[in-house]
Structures are given as structure tokens and as C-alpha cells.
Amino acid sequence: MRLHLSLLDILRTIHRSLHTRISHSNWAQLTEWEQTAVTRVYTKRCKAMGYLNAFEREGVQIIDFLLGKVWFRGLVMDWEVVS
Structure with a gap:
């Protein structure tokens, strides 16, 4: 059985985790x-x-514990890895 995990799955999980009440x-x-x-x-x-x-x-929420020190710079596709 092969499972597929997308970047969207990962980002959603991170978002959900950070927005969990303490x-x-x-x-x-x-x-x-x-x-x-x-x-x-x-x-x-x-x-x-x-x-x-x-x-x-x-x-x-957990994200508040980061004290506003959050940023997202972006993602870059490494086309050599994708094949």
C-alpha cells in the first residue's frame, strides 16, 4: 500500500496545530x-x-506562544529532485 503526502497536507497540519487552544x-x-x-x-x-x-x-492558541515571531519566506521548487 502506497500513501501519498502532499505539501498541502503538511501545511494544513502545521496550521491546525498552531491554532490549537492551550x-x-x-x-x-x-x-x-x-x-x-x-x-x-x-x-x-x-x-x-x-x-x-x-x-x-x-x-x-499555541501560535500566540511564538510571541509574533513568525514569518513565511516561500517555497522554491527543486526541479532536479522532481522526476
Whole structure:
């Protein structure tokens, strides 16, 4: 049996994982400084999505733990590998 895995499958899984709500125990493990930083990023993310009140959203997600340090540069096809 041969399974096929596409780049889209990988990107969807990463996206889904990053947008998973954190648990109360995850939050409790943060220092006060980290909680403040994550809260700022969470509020900024919600406002960027068009939500006036951040607390209307589903809560802090794993992506907020990255503290806004995210970027995607792009993908380049290596045609020599593809055959």
C-alpha cells in the first residue's frame, strides 16, 4: 500500500496545530512576564482578524506562544529532485 503526502497536507497540519487552544496547565506554567507577552500577542492577533474584543475569540492558541515571531519566506521548487 502506497500513501501519498502532499505539501498541502503538511501545511494544513502545521496550521491546525498552531491554532490549537492551550490548556490551563500550559498557561499556569508561564511566568508573569510570559503571560503578559502572550496576552499582548493574542490581543494583537485577534484585532488583526477584525475582532474588537479579543475575549470574543476562542482563547489563547499555541501560535500566540511564538510571541509574533513568525514569518513565511516561500517555497522554491527543486526541479532536479522532481522526476
